[in-house]
Structures are given as C-alpha cells and as structure tokens.
Amino acid sequence: MSTSDNRFSASERHGLYRAIRERRDVRSQFLPDPIPPAVLARLLQAAHHAPSVGFMQPWDFVVIESREVREAVRAIFERENEKAAERFSGDKGVLYRRLKLEGILESPVNLCITCDRSRGGPHVLGRNTILETDLFSVCLAVQNLWLAARAEGVGVGWVSILDQGELAKTLQLPQEVYPVAYLCLGYVSEFLSRPELEAKGWRARLPLHELVHRDVWGQPLEAGPLETAIRDKGAFDKPS
Numbered sequence: 001m002s003t004s005d006n007r008f009s010a011s012e013r014h015g016l017y018r019a020i021r022e023r024r025d026v027r028s029q030f031l032p033d034p035i036p037p038a039v040l041a042r043l044l045q046a047a048h049h050a051p052s053v054g055f056m057q058p059w060d061f062v063v064i065e066s067r068e069v070r071e072a073v074r075a076i077f078e079r080e081n082e083k084a085a086e087r088f089s090g091d092k093g094v095l096y097r098r099l100k101l102e103g104i105l106e107s108p109v110n111l112c113i114t115c116d117r118s119r120g121g122p123h124v125l126g127r128n129t130i131l132e133t134d135l136f137s138v139c140l141a142v143q144n145l146w147l148a149a150r151a152e153g154v155g156v157g158w159v160s161i162l163d164q165g166e167l168a169k170t171l172q173l174p175q176e177v178y179p180v181a182y183l184c185l186g187y188v189s190e191f192l193s194r195p196e197l198e199a200k201g202w203r204a205r206l207p208l209h210e211l212v213h214r215d216v217w218g219q220p221l222e223a224g225p226l227e228t229a230i231r232d233k234g235a236f237d238k239p240s
C-alpha cells in the first residue's frame with residue numbers, strides 16, 4: 001500500500017487549499033442577498049464537525065437576523081471601538097480610525113458561536129489540565145465554518161471589538177455560556193486577494209521560514225529540504 005492511498009484527488013486537494021488561501025475576513029464587501037437555508041445549514045454542519053476536546057461539542061449557534069438585535073450589537077461595537085482607537089497614537093491612530101472593522105448591519109446574517117463550559121459535566125476527557133480546551137474547540141468550529149463559507153462564496157467577518165458581558169446580555173446567554181465568536185455572514189461583491197489589513201498597510205504576513213524552529217524555540221531551521229520547501233511559496237499556491 002502506498003503512502004498516498006488515503007489522499008484526496010488532485011482537484012479535491014486544490015479545492016481545499018484554495019479555500020484556505022482565499023478565505024478572507026470580510027467587512028466592507030457584503031451584499032444584502034439572503035443566504036439560502038440549505039447553504040447556511042451546510043455551514044453550520046461544517047462547524048459542528050469540528051474536533052472538540054473529549055467530543056464535548058461545546059458550541060451553540062445563535063443565528064441573528066433581527067435588525068434590533070444587530071443594532072444593539074453594533075452599538076456595543078461603536079463604544080468598544082472608540083476605546084480601542086485611543087490605544088493607537090500618531091499615524092497608527094489615524095489609520096486605525098480609517099479601518100472598517102465590522103459588517104454587522106450590512107451583512108444579512110450574524111452568527112454568534114458560543115461555548116457552553118458546563119456541557120458534558122465537570123470532568124471532560126482531555127480538559128482536566130488545560131481548561132481552555134473547550135474554547136479552543138469552538139475556535140476550530142469557527143474555522144471550519146469560515147473555510148466552508150469561502151467554498152460556498154459566502155463571506156465571513158469576525159467581530160471581536162465587543163464587550164463580552166454586554167454581548168452575552170444582549171443575546172440572553174445563560175451564565176455558563178460564553179460568546180466566543182461574533183460573525184457577520186453574507187455573499188460578497190468580491191473576495192480580496194490578500195488580507196485587507198495588509199493591503200491597507202496595517203501589518204504584513206510574516207515569512208513562514210522565520211516562524212519555524214528546529215527542536216527547541218529559537219533554533220532556526222538549517223538549510224535543507226524542509227527549509228527549501230517552506231520558502232517555495234509556489235508549492236502552496238499550486239499544490240501537486
């Protein structure tokens with residue numbers, strides 16, 4: 001049996017890597033067109049198939065279409081964003097204030113993915129030592145949904161400039177349920193070819209080879225096949 005017997009076909013692999021490469025955080029390009037229920041259901045299924053600590057599946061999905069609720073969340077954003085802007089001074093502050101960092105009202109659907117920290121009882125397999133693993137699991141659900149959405153042509157924007165207590169109150173979350181991700185979803189006029197924060201000069205993608213260490217932190221990868229392959233960006237853009 002060859003090592004590649006379990007591989008996806010070339011076109012399936014291309015599709016998966018394409019979704020990873022071309023997934024974007026969307027804020028400005030939302031169209032008002034509704035997302036058909038079958039499409040939204042597939043995205044929720046993708047999220048629900050994420051790995052989770054002890055198979056805890058700690059997530060719930062609050063699907064928000066109500067204008068009133070979205071306006072309340074938008075007001076929380078406005079307050080928090082004003083505070084955030086004050087943390088950046090000079091040119092950075094000017095640039096920050098120019099950035100659009102949410103599409104709460106422009107997108108047709110908002111989705112809050114939560115973590116029920118009490119699900120499955122007090123002792124969850126795998127969560128005894130690292131308590132945050134339930135929150136990590138919810139982040140994986142978010143990423144599954146984000147990638148599936150890209151494949152469906154649906155844009156997703158994560159809004160984290162929110163006071164979590166106020167958000168929980170607005171969404172009437174129970175005490176033990178924590179709002180991990182507030183997402184804006186909708187079809188888009190375009191997916192930008194690179195991160196908007198990079199295009200607008202906020203921050204660039206770091207070179208991967210500088211982030212890969214050998215055996216212990218700080219020990220760079222020596223020149224060799226792995227280092228060469230990592231530097232060959234084309235291999236990721238066009239996987240064989």
Ligand SMILES: Cc1cc2c(cc1C)N(C[C@H](O)[C@H](O)[C@H](O)COP(=O)(O)O)c1[nH]c(=O)[nH]c(=O)c1N2
Nearest residue numbers: 023024025027100101102158159160161195196197
């Ligand atoms: C946990 C978390 C929280 C946020 C984000 C992401 C994640 C993972 N991002 C999106 C973020 O800015 C974006 O992913 C990067 O700029 C990279 O761009 P692409 O996602 O590749 O388009 C984000 N974007 C934004 O405009 N407002 C926000 O509040 C947040 N919050």
